[in-house]
Amino acid sequence: MKIALLGYGRMGKIIERVAIERGHSISIKADSKTTSLNFSDTDVAIDFSLPSTAVSNIKASIDAKVPVISGTTGWLESYEDIVSYCNEKKGAFLYASNFSLGVNIFFEVNRVLAKLIGNYSDYKLNIEEIHHTKKLDAPSGTAISLAEDIIQNSKFTNWAMDKTNADTVKIEAKRIVDVPGTHIVNYDSEVDSIEIKHTAHNREGFALGAVIAAEWIANKKGVFNMKDVLNIG
Structure with missing residues (x-):
């Protein structure tokens, strides 16, 4: 082609x-x-x-x-x-917010996890994304896709970088030199935590x-x- x-x-x-x-x-x-x-x-x-x-x-x-x-x-x-x-x-x-095969599998795991745990009020949720300092937008498109998939499959109704209420998915965006892309979805309660993570080693x-x-x-x-x-x- x-x-x-x-x-x-x-x-x-x-x-x-x-x-x-x-x-x-x-x-x-x-x-x-x-x-x-x-x-x-x-x-x-x-x-x-x-x-x-x-x-x-x-x-x-x-x-x-x-x-x-x-x-x-x-x-x-x-x-x-x-x-x-x-x-x-x-x-x-x-x-696509991300073309990586691994990330697209990660998206599917995220959707399944949201369905399984997203309606349990004991778990608080946050998404963390880390990218290189030259990335212009924040949060990343991948983090937004993760948040929107969670919203479609759980009790959460919105996402924001500054969390406003229990129904909001909080996204934290960090910029560090030469980081291709890391995304973490974390469900945390008083008794345990469940975390899924994707780390890109290069582009x-x-x-x-x-x-x-x-x-x-x-x-x-x-x-x-x-x-x-x-x-x-």
């Missing part, structure tokens, strides 16, 4: 290497200085750009009838607009998952997520 990289920072460069290793080529390398996109020689687009440019990148890909996957976080207030836009244009779009898993998603979405129409790609749940 010929892949457009919409965002050519650290993740974009790792995705480029992984894509080439898997037999693909790169048709576009767009960074913050890129002013226009020409998709005439592109099969699929991978967006790892900035929150300020993700929406325009995704819409440009859909307009060009190029399937697009996005791992950019911090723009999700426009997600439903993108879903409607993709369906209206009969395009193909896939968003290779994110890049590989993004390329696998790009391979999967080729020639498809609709709005998808990584559960579709990995047939999880």
Whole structure:
């Protein structure tokens, strides 16, 4: 496949290497200085750009009838607009807060745990996420996905970085140099604690998952997520 990289920072460069290793080529390398996109020689687009440019990148890909996957976080207030836009244009779009296979398994474990324990009032819940200091958004998209899955499967009704009541999932965001990504979900009571944790050792898993998603979405129409790609749940 010929892949457009919409965002050519650290993740974009790792995705480029992984894509080439898997037999693909790169048709576009767009960074913050890129002013226009020409998709005439592109099969699929991978967006790892900035929150300020993700929406325009995704819409440009859909307009060009190029399937697009996005791992950019911090723009999700426009997600439903993108879903409607993709369906209206009969395009193909896939968003994931995290493309790692391990994280997507972690998501499924989190949902099961929320169903099992989330309604027991003795347990207090918090999510902790740790990322590198160059990450622009907080909390991470992965932490938000964990919180939203808990809300859908338990008594909790909201999430916040400053916890306001017992029905709110508290998220703590920490930034430490050179940490690819760590996420911890902790249920704590007076008698015991239950904790699940995912630690990324590097960015290779994110890049590989993004390329696998790009391979999967080729020639498809609709709005998808990584559960579709990995047939999880």
